[in-house]
Amino acid sequence: xxxxxxxxxxxxxxxxxxxxxxxxxxxxxxxxxxxxxxxIVGESGxxxxxxxxxxxxxxxxxSGEVLLDGxxxxxxxERRLRPIxxxxxxxxxxxxxxxxxxxxAVDTVGEPLKLRGVRSRAEREREAARLLDxxxxxxxxxxxxxxxxxxxxxxxxxIARALAGRPEVLVxxxxxxxxxxxxxxxxxxxxxxxxxxxxLTYVFISHNLGxxxxxxxEVLVMRxxxxxxxxxxxxxxxxxxxxxxxxxxxxxxxxxxMRGRKPRDVxxxxxxxxx
Amino acid sequence: xxxxxxxxxSAVTPAHLAGAAATRRRRSRRLKLVAGSICTAIxxxxxxxxxxxxxxxxxxQDLGARRLPPLTDGHLFGTDQLGRDLLARVLHGGQVSLLIxxxxxxxxxxxxxxxxxxxxxxxxxxxxxxxxxxxxxxxxPLLMMLLLVVALFGASVPVITVVIALAQWPEVARLxxxxxxxxxxxxxxxxxxxxxxxxxxxxAVHVIPNIIRRAGLVVLLLLAQAVLLESALSYLGxxxxxxxxxxxxxxxxxxxxxxxxxxxxxxxxxxxxLLVVGVNLVGDALYERR
Amino acid sequence: xxxxxxxxxxLMxxxxxxxxxxxxxxxxxxGxxxxIIGESGxxxxxxxxxxxxxxxxxxxxxxxxxxxxxxxxxxxxGAAARLRGDTVALIPQDPMTALxxxxxxxxxxxxxxxxxxxxxxxxxxxxxxxxxxxxxxIPEPRRRLRLHPHQLSGGMLQRVxxxxxxxxxxxxLVxxxxxxxxxxxxxxxxxxxxxxxxxxxxxxxxxxxxxLGVARLVSDRVHVMKDGRFVxxxxxxxxxxxxxxxxxxxxxxxxxxxxxxxxxxx
Numbered sequence: 001x002x003x004x005x006x007x008x009x010x011x012x013x014x015x016x017x018x019x020x021x022x023x024x025x026x027x028x029x030x031x032x033x034x035x036x037x038x039x040i041v042g043e044s045g046x047x048x049x050x051x052x053x054x055x056x057x058x059x060x061x062x063s064g065e066v067l068l069d070g071x072x073x074x075x076x077x078e079r080r081l082r083p084i085x086x087x088x089x090x091x092x093x094x095x096x097x098x099x100x101x102x103x104x105a106v107d108t109v110g111e112p113l114k115l116r117g118v119r120s121r122a123e124r125e126r127e128a129a130r131l132l133d134x135x136x137x138x139x140x141x142x143x144x145x146x147x148x149x150x151x152x153x154x155x156x157x158x159i160a161r162a163l164a165g166r167p168e169v170l171v172x173x174x175x176x177x178x179x180x181x182x183x184x185x186x187x188x189x190x191x192x193x194x195x196x197x198x199x200l201t202y203v204f205i206s207h208n209l210g211x212x213x214x215x216x217x218e219v220l221v222m223r224x225x226x227x228x229x230x231x232x233x234x235x236x237x238x239x240x241x242x243x244x245x246x247x248x249x250x251x252x253x254x255x256x257x258m259r260g261r262k263p264r265d266v267x268x269x270x271x272x273x274x275x
Numbered sequence: 276x277x278x279x280x281x282x283x284x285s286a287v288t289p290a291h292l293a294g295a296a297a298t299r300r301r302r303s304r305r306l307k308l309v310a311g312s313i314c315t316a317i318x319x320x321x322x323x324x325x326x327x328x329x330x331x332x333x334x335x336q337d338l339g340a341r342r343l344p345p346l347t348d349g350h351l352f353g354t355d356q357l358g359r360d361l362l363a364r365v366l367h368g369g370q371v372s373l374l375i376x377x378x379x380x381x382x383x384x385x386x387x388x389x390x391x392x393x394x395x396x397x398x399x400x401x402x403x404x405x406x407x408x409x410x411x412x413x414x415x416p417l418l419m420m421l422l423l424v425v426a427l428f429g430a431s432v433p434v435i436t437v438v439i440a441l442a443q444w445p446e447v448a449r450l451x452x453x454x455x456x457x458x459x460x461x462x463x464x465x466x467x468x469x470x471x472x473x474x475x476x477x478x479a480v481h482v483i484p485n486i487i488r489r490a491g492l493v494v495l496l497l498l499a500q501a502v503l504l505e506s507a508l509s510y511l512g513x514x515x516x517x518x519x520x521x522x523x524x525x526x527x528x529x530x531x532x533x534x535x536x537x538x539x540x541x542x543x544x545x546x547x548x549l550l551v552v553g554v555n556l557v558g559d560a561l562y563e564r565r
Numbered sequence: 566x567x568x569x570x571x572x573x574x575x576l577m578x579x580x581x582x583x584x585x586x587x588x589x590x591x592x593x594x595x596g597x598x599x600x601i602i603g604e605s606g607x608x609x610x611x612x613x614x615x616x617x618x619x620x621x622x623x624x625x626x627x628x629x630x631x632x633x634x635x636x637x638x639x640x641x642x643g644a645a646a647r648l649r650g651d652t653v654a655l656i657p658q659d660p661m662t663a664l665x666x667x668x669x670x671x672x673x674x675x676x677x678x679x680x681x682x683x684x685x686x687x688x689x690x691x692x693x694x695x696x697x698x699x700x701x702x703i704p705e706p707r708r709r710l711r712l713h714p715h716q717l718s719g720g721m722l723q724r725v726x727x728x729x730x731x732x733x734x735x736x737x738l739v740x741x742x743x744x745x746x747x748x749x750x751x752x753x754x755x756x757x758x759x760x761x762x763x764x765x766x767x768x769x770x771x772x773x774x775x776x777l778g779v780a781r782l783v784s785d786r787v788h789v790m791k792d793g794r795f796v797x798x799x800x801x802x803x804x805x806x807x808x809x810x811x812x813x814x815x816x817x818x819x820x821x822x823x824x825x826x827x828x829x830x831x
Contacts, residue, residue, distance in 0.1 A: 043748040043749070043750065044748055053465075056469045057469075058465050058468065058469060082471045082473070083471070085469060085470065085471040086470070086471060089469065089470075090466075090469055092462045092465070092466060093462075094462050097461045097462040097463060098462035098463050098465075098466050099463055099466075100463045100467070100481050100485065101463075101485060102484050102485055103481075111467070111470060111472075111480075112470045112471075115470055115471050115472065151605075158466075161466070161470070165470065165471075180604035180605055180775065181604070181775070181777075181816065181819040181820055182604065182815060182816060182819040183604075184819065184821075185818070185819035185821070188821070207748070207749065208821070209823055210820065210821030210822065210823050211821050213821060213822065213823055214821045214822070237823065247750055248749065248750065249823075250753075251749040251750045251752060251753050252749055252778075252823055253749075253776070253778025253779060253781065253782060254778060254820065254822065254823040255777040255778045255780070255781040255805050255817065255820060256805065256806075256817065256820070256822070257823070258778070258781055258782065262757075262760065262782065263753050263754075263756040263757035263760055263782055263783065264757050264760075266753040266757075266782065267753045267754055267757050270750060270753060283571075283573060283587065283588050285575060285582065285584070286573060286575060286626050286627075286628035287575050287577065287582050287626045288626075291577065291626050292577060292582075294623055295577035295623050295624065296577070296621065296623040296624050297577050297578055297579045297624070298577070299623070300579070301579060
């Protein structure tokens with residue numbers, strides 16, 4: 001099958017609020033080829049996480065299409081959707097809340113295997129242990145519960161759980177933003193490895209341009225529910241065309257390249273970019 | 276964080292530790308647990324062992340030894356108006372009272388957790404039905420209702436159990452509902468749905484197991500209330516029929532003599548108090564340990 | 566301004582005594598910004614709270630010396646209480662929860678003003694509050710005084726908290742991750758505000774952060790903290806450009822590279 005693996009067309013998500021209907025995502029479209037990696041960047045409230053939730057159908061878009069291999073998931077009824085949910089999985093932002101606190105790691109990862117039809121418990125545990133080993137969790141710890149793991153380890157369990165369903169697309173919703181930088185670097189390296197060896201396709205949701213530059217081929221910049229700029233990561237970061245992207249770029253602090261700058265300079269650069 | 280590894284001496288003195296919040300919390304928890312367990316055991320152990328203890332039968336009358344005060348002629352609690360050993364009556368009666376209490380909270384706990392969780396998780400019509408039932412139960416005069424049911428169906432142990440469960444399930448259901456409302460917003464519930472679990476499956480596999488401990492503690496506290504409720508029903512004459520000597524009936528029978536024989540009412544009353552306080556203390560200690 | 570010697574903080578937890586801060590020493594001169602940087606659990610926030618004596622006495626034992634404006638707050642916790650809110654103030658990480666949601670911004674700011682100058686009338690306190698809001702760069706201060714916290718953005722709230730700190734005769738400002746709950750485009754403006762106020766008032770700033778970029782931007786000196794101790798200390802340029810310790814190097818290496826880009830040169 002030719003064409004992009006994941007294609008989103010004119011996606012609109014509206015919420016009912018006290019003041020009427022609020023359009024969180026307003027006509028966003030993009031496509032990602034197999035083994036490609038797209039990042040959606042923006043500040044809080046820009047609608048990027050809403051897109052993530054719409055992609056894995058934790059919410060139903062108001063209109064638009066989410067085509068996975070040509071099949072529209074956007075308004076598919078739950079009954080038909082359930083068998084193909086495993087094809088597009090998500091890694092959540094919150095390493096503390098996204099794992100069932102009562103479930104040992106091996107069972108958390110084993111759950112999608114059960115749904116995939118692996119009947120034998122022994123077989124599930126073997127496969128779960130293999131996946132946990134792949135994401136770098138020591139075999140001696142796999143029967144522990146989430147509370148006994150660090151934030152980075154929990155995120156690894158979350159990744160293993162997402163991988164267990166053998167997904168084609170992995171959506172990472174701020175998957176590293178709750179982690180310390182050194183742990184973040186390890187998790188990003190893991191995600192890059194998985195992509196290189198397994199042909200996974202990524203949609204990265206992040207507010208951090210540095211993270212985006214490490215993991216994505218393409219960037220889509222969002223503001224107030226709309227696409228501001230969209231292009232290859234290198235181009236967008238090195239030579240942003242839109243003022244808002246330039247303001248974001250100016251405000252992102254890379255300690256190694258900001259010789260002698262003061263907040264005022266950053267501010268001036270950001271202002272200069274928007275005006 | 277790190278524990279002390281350097282050569283630097285610790286500035287924490289025993290006085291600091293003794294006054295530390297952590298120490299205080301642990302001490303108070305342990306105290307509650309020990310005191311509660313002792314109070315509960317003092318009541319529950321003799322009651323369960325009533326059959327093998329060297330005490331007179333609970334229905335052996337001795338009209339020559341009526342209303343003996345406590346500690347006379349080997350009657351630890353004294354005797355009642357028919358010369359029956361009060362201790363024996365309290366212990367044997369306790370078996371029925373406790374049995375009804377335990378059965379009632381099991382039923383009300385099960386119904387409450389299931390109904391409350393379903394209401395909280397599914398919302399919509401499930402929530403509407405359960406919430407209306409909860410409100411209806413609140414708006415009716417409870418004891419009147421219970422007396423009516425007993426009057427209609429007779430005062431057997433199963434009927435009394437059901438009646439008490441009827442009175443208690445809303446408490447468990449309300450709590451379960453609110454716990455589930457909080458729990459269902461957590462990302463792990465989203466994660467389970469994303470994996471492709473059915474909604475009922477998410478509720479059964481992930482949500483209920485995470486609230487059951489907290490809901491269970493309330494059920495434990497309800498045990499004390501169930502025993503009280505059974506005693507109240509018996510006191511009002513709607514308890515299990517004679518010859519079951521439940522705690523409520525013993526007190527009810529003894530109240531005619533309260534001016535002359537205080538122990539007939541006071542001692543069974545104290546036993547109930549001891550059990551209720553004990554169970555509550557244990558529940559408190561377990562709640563704080565979470 | 567602030568002189569800390571061999572500060573040690575031990576936390577008494579249910580699992581025993583944990584040494585969160587293990588003998589750190591640093592000082593801050595007036596007009597200087599000193600940053601403690603480290604990853605979560607390294608003890609940086611505990612250090613700040615310990616210096617301000619905001620840790621409950623039945624949970625933490627503080628020892629060593631911490632002299633603020635001539636008063637040793639370790640030996641005399643009462644002195645810390647008198648200094649706080651007058652010459653010393655804290656800017657917390659999360660501005661959303663630091664203000665009372667049911668009172669107006671003006672009411673809370675006015676209260677802070679009257680606390681420092683008890684003789685002031687309500688009206689005068691209100692004028693002073695509006696002045697303070699203007700000083701922290703909030704436009705239309707009189708109108709904002711009537712608003713409640715939920716009607717303001719995170720960046721605005723952080724400015725209100727800074728205004729509150731300014732109500733006293735501020736000499737030392739402790740900022741605990743003041744921008745980590747804010748968007749990046751707001752972050753620079755808050756940091757700029759802090760440095761501007763520092764130029765105006767000559768206050769010392771103790772900055773607590775996990776973000777090397779923020780540290781690079783605002784600090785004069787930096788202390789890199791790990792497991793309750795400083796592993797490396799020095800001028801910010803030196804720490805970032807020529808780190809001497811492996812730990813500092815690994816921290817720097819972990820920061821995702823953005824490459825150089827200078828918006829002004831375009």
